[in-house]
Amino acid sequence: MNNPKVKIKKITNLSNDWYTLDKVNFDYQLKDGTWQNQNRESYDRGDGACILLFNSKKGTVILTKQFRMPSYLNGNDDGMSIEVCAGLLDEDDPITCIKKEAEEETGYLLDKVKKVFVIYSTPGAVTEKIYYFVGEYNEDMKVNDGGGLASETEEIEVLEMPFKNALEMIKTGEINDAKTVILLQHAAIEKLLD
Numbered sequence: 001m002n003n004p005k006v007k008i009k010k011i012t013n014l015s016n017d018w019y020t021l022d023k024v025n026f027d028y029q030l031k032d033g034t035w036q037n038q039n040r041e042s043y044d045r046g047d048g049a050c051i052l053l054f055n056s057k058k059g060t061v062i063l064t065k066q067f068r069m070p071s072y073l074n075g076n077d078d079g080m081s082i083e084v085c086a087g088l089l090d091e092d093d094p095i096t097c098i099k100k101e102a103e104e105e106t107g108y109l110l111d112k113v114k115k116v117f118v119i120y121s122t123p124g125a126v127t128e129k130i131y132y133f134v135g136e137y138n139e140d141m142k143v144n145d146g147g148g149l150a151s152e153t154e155e156i157e158v159l160e161m162p163f164k165n166a167l168e169m170i171k172t173g174e175i176n177d178a179k180t181v182i183l184l185q186h187a188a189i190e191k192l193l194d
Ligand SMILES: Nc1nc2c(ncn2[C@@H]2O[C@H](COP(=O)(O)OP(=O)(O)O[C@H]3O[C@H](CO)[C@@H](O)[C@H](O)[C@@H]3O)[C@@H](O)[C@H]2O)c(=O)[nH]1
Pocket: 018, 019, 047, 048, 049, 050, 086, 087, 088, 089, 101, 128, 130, 151, 152, 153, 154, 179
């Protein structure tokens, strides 16, 4: 934090049940030089990582399907969401995290992963940065059936589908998760698969 136009006055915790929601009171200097006092709420659930698993020979990708409560509350009829494999960093570095998540959620133990970018998904409300990766998978890397950790109440369906179908599902709205759209479009732009 290094902006002379911003002076944080007070941070009040509003909720800290699972993750934390804070109210930040600060002075902000406008372009005309005057200072304005403002409030913003900020939800902190740590940072995350996500990965598009792809097989360039077969032209396929691995995606996951799971129930997402916040989307269920806002127009997602059955609450199910088709997404690239993703997880919160917890105590891990992004590469360790994403390899662990890929093994737990999809059943593939990845050898190499490539970092592509780091993105704030909702910078006006949520602190989270997501580290984006891509990685090749093949059948030799399959070590379990995936599905997530029952101990973390995860129930994840693993989907393998042609890349073309996944791109089509963005157009139909069946895929509407930001990190998933971003990685599929990245794969198309970079021509990672046909
Ligand atoms: N009890 C409880 N458990 C929670 C809560 N929120 C999350 N959890 C637990 O924390 C686990 C988080 O699973 P991860 O696989 O680590 O994270 P994720 O939910 O897949 O998050 C990923 O996708 C998000 C949505 O796109 C991203 O926001 C996030 O950065 C990450 O990439 C969940 O399975 C659940 O057990 C909560 O409010 N209460």
